[in-house]
Every structure is written in structure tokens, then in C-alpha cells.
Amino acid sequence: MTDVIVVGAGPAGSAAALLAARDGLDVVLLERGPFPGSKNAYGGVVYGRVLDEVLPNWWDEVPVQRWVTRRSTMVLTEGRALTVDFRSTDWGKAPYNGCTTFRADFDSWLAGKAVEAGAQLVTSTVATGLVVEGDRVVGVRTDRSDGDLRAPLVIAADGVKSFLAKEAVLLPRTQAKHLTLGVKEVLSLPREVIDERFGVRGNEGVDVEILGCTRGIPGGGFVYTNRDSISVGVVVSVEHLAAAKVRAEDLVADLKAHPAVAPWVEGADLKEYTAHLIPEGGYDHLPPLSTPGMLVTGDAAGLCLAAGIWLEGVNFAIGSGLEAGRHARRIIETRDEKPYRAALEETFVLQDHKRLRGAPGVVLSERVQQQYPGLIADLVQGLFTVTNPTAKPGVVKLLRAAAKNNGVKLRHLMTDGLRGGKVFR
Amino acid sequence: MTGYDGISFDDRMETVEFRVAERAHIVVDSDVCRSCTTKACVTACPANLFAPTSDGGILFNYEQCFECGTCYQVCNAEGALTWTYPDGGHGVVFRHG
Structure with a gap:
């Protein structure tokens, strides 16, 4: 008998599956892609300290590209740039601060931890809908021939579009106002060229957040270093992008052509182009985080922090997933979902969001x-x-x-x- | 068509792996699109999958879709665009996302 169905093997789902499985529950972790992370893209840095307690010394095995030891904030106008640049050797040694990684690698690694703990990962399977009895979610429908899966608890970790949360009427069908579109180019460069251009050595890396590079469309840009590639992209309000009739890849082209950025990317070959939505509404636009029989985590719950100098998502996904997994047994036994939200209120997940609830309004x-x-x-x-x-x-x-x-x-x-x-x- | 940073859109999309499903996961009702005044999907889709037709409708393909969902978020005509996930294991596969 399945105790918990986790939908989505991203950071939220795998974190939830990890703790639920460690607690002895029978966990199925569904992933619609051929492998975890195959549908995911992000804006650059995983802040992993949220894993300290559940995966000690995670930094020794996380599939890191580079450890961020330089963090810059840049303000651009045509032909001009002001950069505030901070560097710390502390961030280049354990327990570190943040790392760059590819989501195909990172998400697969974290899902592997859930599998080691006993969760059953089922890839290439879409949860196409909810199975509902009365007002209670009792399972999910899948696109497998064997069809429905039933369990006393469903954890929706199905990402920013969360059709499960939409079906449960926790999320509106459309909410362009609170979504941003991120597009990103990964550009190949030899490792030593990256070291030279960004002034780093060994595993050290750089994360640059940029304001003023989006033709006035609310949003920003970013550049960060991987081992032998750099990632360059923009994140813009979906609503305003559509209204401006501007193509997102043209904004990336603008950014790459700016005199402050062009020398970094010169001669680099495009390795991959990606696009993904980001929920940026903040605390005031979070959906209800549960419905009877189902908890909502990570991007599905709108838990991305877009607060100007802080741009974080993976850590919030993990943080919310961990609380969902940690409290799964109690929630199943009491049929009361309230402990999940209460736990989030006690951690950085909702505390940071609450404190910075006004930030999206100011920044955008x-x-x-x-x-x-x-x-x-x-x-x-x-x-x-x-x-x-x-x-x-x-x-x-x-x-x-x-x-x-x-x-x-x-x-x-x-x-x-x-x-x-x-x-x- | 070459973008003004020297990368053609086709070359850009060539960098992305798509395991194309037989079933189209996006369905557009072009009759509804004909009454749409914004056609926001046309420029907002980062994969450039939507093209206006001479009779005011929308021509689309689903094969090279990032599955980001921008199109249905900006679509302002109820019922014009139906969006579901591609069948399990199909669709876009990001390696460096």
C-alpha cells in the first residue's frame, strides 16, 4: 500500500520523498520527464545549507559546477555599468554558501537520495489529474496504462504550472501578473578562459545579478559561471513582456552585447537555450498550501523568493518539501493538514517570505x-x-x-x- | 532568419533536445484566435511556436516546446489554447537548465 504519492522529482518533491521514506512510509515519487531535472531550468545558485540537517556533508557529493565566492550586483544603462562586487574565501570552503549546478545533475542527485531512503522513483509518468472522494484527494490519475494511484496523502511538487493545485482550485488557471519568464543561454568556454575573465581559480565561481538590462520590462538579468560554460539570461514579467511585444531572446542578445558583459561572452558557443516560468508573487499571493489529502510545495506553492538582492528558489523548494515529508505520517494519521503550514511558518520558508512580502512590489x-x-x-x-x-x-x-x-x-x-x-x- | 546576435533561431533551437510525442500537447482553436486583438502568444513564446496566419488565425507547432506555459498564461481568449503536459517521458529534455 502506498502511503504518499509525491508528484514531481524536483527539489521539493525529492526532499519530501526523502523524509517521508526515512520515516518508514511507502513513497512513490512520480516524474514526468525521462529523468529528474530534465524539465527544469533556474537562474543560477543553489543555497544548500537547508540540507545540513538531513544530508550531513552534502557538499562533498553534490554535483557542483562552481562554488560561488563572488557575488555581484550590476546596474546597467546603455553603455554604462555600476557594479557592487563582493568576494569571500569563506564561501569557497565547507559549509560553503551557494553553488552553481545543472538541474539535470542536481535534481537527479537529490532524487537519488530519496531512492536510497526507500522511495520508489517512477519517471516518464505524468500525473494527469486528481482522484477525489468527497472533498478529499485520495490519489492521482496517471498516463500509465495501469492508471490511477491511490494514497492517503498526495504531495504536489509539480512545479510552477501545478495542474494539480489548479484542479484543486488552490491556484488560478492563469496568473500572468505574478509570473516571470526566465530564458537562459549556456555558453561554452574553456575553463581557464572563465577563470581569467571572472578572476576566479579552481572551484570558485561568480554570480552576477543585473538590473536595467530589460528595456524597461520589469525584471532583470544574470550571468553565472559553470565549470566550462557560463550561463547568461534574463527574467521578465510575463504580463509586461507580452504587452511590450518583445522577444525574450532579443533581451538576452542585448545583455550579451552590453560593453560590461560582451568581453565575458566573447567567442563562446551556444550549448543550450532554456526557458522556464518562475512564480514571483511573494507572500501576499501564495495559494493555500493544502487541501484535504494534499500538500503543495515548492514552485507549485509559489515559494520562490524574488526580493531584489535575494533571488532564491531551490532552497525554498527543498525547505517546503522537507516539512511536507517530515509531517507526512502525522498528517496521514490525523487527517489534518494544518501541521504543514504551521511548520513552514516556523522555518525560513514562510518567515523570509513574510518579512520580504513587499519586495516584489518595490523591485518590479x-x-x-x-x-x-x-x-x-x-x-x-x-x-x-x-x-x-x-x-x-x-x-x-x-x-x-x-x-x-x-x-x-x-x-x-x-x-x-x-x-x-x-x-x- | 538570423537573430541580431548572430545566432539564427533554428540554430538556437538545435541546441535543445526534444523527444517529440505523437500527441500534440498544445491545441489551438484558430476560430477563437481570429477574434483576438493581441495575439500575445506570437512574441511571448520563447520557442516561437505561434505564427499569425493571413486570415487572422494562429498556426502553431508543439514539437519544439520548452513546456514553460507562457502561451496559455498570456492567452486572453477563453478556450483558444488548451495546454497539457506532453505524455510521460516526451517533450523537452534540458541538460544544462
Whole structure:
């Protein structure tokens, strides 16, 4: 008898299956792709500390591309770039901070851990719908000839589109407003060329998050290093991308052509192009996280943190999956799903989301997206342009001019400063 | 057609593995599309699978689909686009996602 059906062998599903199986439950882990991770793409960094407690020394075996020891935030305007760059040798040794990886490798590795714990992984199988009795989910339909699978608990880890959560009316059918589209190019370069261009050695890697490279469409860009390739992409609001009638790959082409990025990617060959949606609505737009007989985890539950300087998803998927798996037995026994949400409230998963609930609104606001990059670039260019024989202008004068030049009123700066301070407190 | 970064769209899509299923996982009702004023799917689809036809409808293919779901999220005509997952084991296979 199956106790738990986990749908989706991404980080959320595998984490859930891992702990449920360790707890002695009979777990089936369904994956629609030919192998875990085959349908997944992400924006660059896995922050693995969430695994410390369940997979000690995970860093010795995780299929890492590079450990991120340099983290940059870049603001671009045409022909100009301001970069804040931080580097720490601490991040290059255990327990590390974040790593770059390919999801085909990472997701397969984590699913393997669930299998080692006793979960049964079934690939190439789509959960096509729910089996419902009364108001309770009692299983899933599959596209296998043997059809339905029944269990007292279903864990939906079926990703951002989550047709299971939609069928249970936890998610609306469409929600373009709270989704972003990420597109990414993986570009081959020899390892030593990457080391040289990015100023890293050995297993060290770089993650660059970029504002101002999306033609004013709310979103941003990224560049990060793999062992012998670099990943370059943009993440943009689906709603605004559609309205602007801009093609996503053209935004990536823009980014690659920018003078701050072009030297990094010069001579690189395209190895793979990927696209994936990301749920970025934040805490205020999370769906209900359960319905009788079913828990919702990871992207299916909207648990991606898109908070400007923090862009995290895999760790939230794992964090939510672990709590679903940890409480599965109790939920099956009591037929009460509430402990799942309560557990998430006790961990970073909902605490970070709650604290940063205002962040998506600020980060994707029109001024941050369209006006502040220019303002910042004007201000910094003014500061560092030596105007001899004219004396240096004062900072306040430069700020006023930069604001005016970019259509920003000083009271906007005040209110946005206060709002930002409140949101990121 | 060459994109302005020098990579043609076909070359771009050649880098991606697709295990094409017999069953189309996207179905478009072109009659509904004819009344659509935005045709947002045409530019928003990152795989460029939707093309407007001269009679105001939409021509599409499903074979080289990233399965991202952008098309049905931006589709504003109820019933124009039906989207399901491709049959198990089929569809896009990312190696470096």
C-alpha cells in the first residue's frame, strides 16, 4: 500500500520523498520527464545549507559546477555599468554558501537520495489529474496504462504550472501578473578562459545579478559561471513582456552585447537555450498550501523568493518539501493538514517570505526598473568625471541633476527610500 | 532568419533536445484566435511556436516546446489554447537548465 504519492522529482518533491521514506512510509515519487531535472531550468545558485540537517556533508557529493565566492550586483544603462562586487574565501570552503549546478545533475542527485531512503522513483509518468472522494484527494490519475494511484496523502511538487493545485482550485488557471519568464543561454568556454575573465581559480565561481538590462520590462538579468560554460539570461514579467511585444531572446542578445558583459561572452558557443516560468508573487499571493489529502510545495506553492538582492528558489523548494515529508505520517494519521503550514511558518520558508512580502512590489516598480538605473549611472558618472578646469560639483547638485534628467522627483526618492527601508528592514 | 546576435533561431533551437510525442500537447482553436486583438502568444513564446496566419488565425507547432506555459498564461481568449503536459517521458529534455 502506498502511503504518499509525491508528484514531481524536483527539489521539493525529492526532499519530501526523502523524509517521508526515512520515516518508514511507502513513497512513490512520480516524474514526468525521462529523468529528474530534465524539465527544469533556474537562474543560477543553489543555497544548500537547508540540507545540513538531513544530508550531513552534502557538499562533498553534490554535483557542483562552481562554488560561488563572488557575488555581484550590476546596474546597467546603455553603455554604462555600476557594479557592487563582493568576494569571500569563506564561501569557497565547507559549509560553503551557494553553488552553481545543472538541474539535470542536481535534481537527479537529490532524487537519488530519496531512492536510497526507500522511495520508489517512477519517471516518464505524468500525473494527469486528481482522484477525489468527497472533498478529499485520495490519489492521482496517471498516463500509465495501469492508471490511477491511490494514497492517503498526495504531495504536489509539480512545479510552477501545478495542474494539480489548479484542479484543486488552490491556484488560478492563469496568473500572468505574478509570473516571470526566465530564458537562459549556456555558453561554452574553456575553463581557464572563465577563470581569467571572472578572476576566479579552481572551484570558485561568480554570480552576477543585473538590473536595467530589460528595456524597461520589469525584471532583470544574470550571468553565472559553470565549470566550462557560463550561463547568461534574463527574467521578465510575463504580463509586461507580452504587452511590450518583445522577444525574450532579443533581451538576452542585448545583455550579451552590453560593453560590461560582451568581453565575458566573447567567442563562446551556444550549448543550450532554456526557458522556464518562475512564480514571483511573494507572500501576499501564495495559494493555500493544502487541501484535504494534499500538500503543495515548492514552485507549485509559489515559494520562490524574488526580493531584489535575494533571488532564491531551490532552497525554498527543498525547505517546503522537507516539512511536507517530515509531517507526512502525522498528517496521514490525523487527517489534518494544518501541521504543514504551521511548520513552514516556523522555518525560513514562510518567515523570509513574510518579512520580504513587499519586495516584489518595490523591485518590479516602474521607477526601480526604468528610472533609477539611469539616475544612478548619471550620479556616479558625475562623481567620477573630472571636470577640470571647472571645480567639482557637489553631490547634492549632481543628485538633483540626475533625478531631473531621469524624471524622478526628490519626493519620489524620499518615499521610495522609506518604502525600501521598510520592506528590506 | 538570423537573430541580431548572430545566432539564427533554428540554430538556437538545435541546441535543445526534444523527444517529440505523437500527441500534440498544445491545441489551438484558430476560430477563437481570429477574434483576438493581441495575439500575445506570437512574441511571448520563447520557442516561437505561434505564427499569425493571413486570415487572422494562429498556426502553431508543439514539437519544439520548452513546456514553460507562457502561451496559455498570456492567452486572453477563453478556450483558444488548451495546454497539457506532453505524455510521460516526451517533450523537452534540458541538460544544462
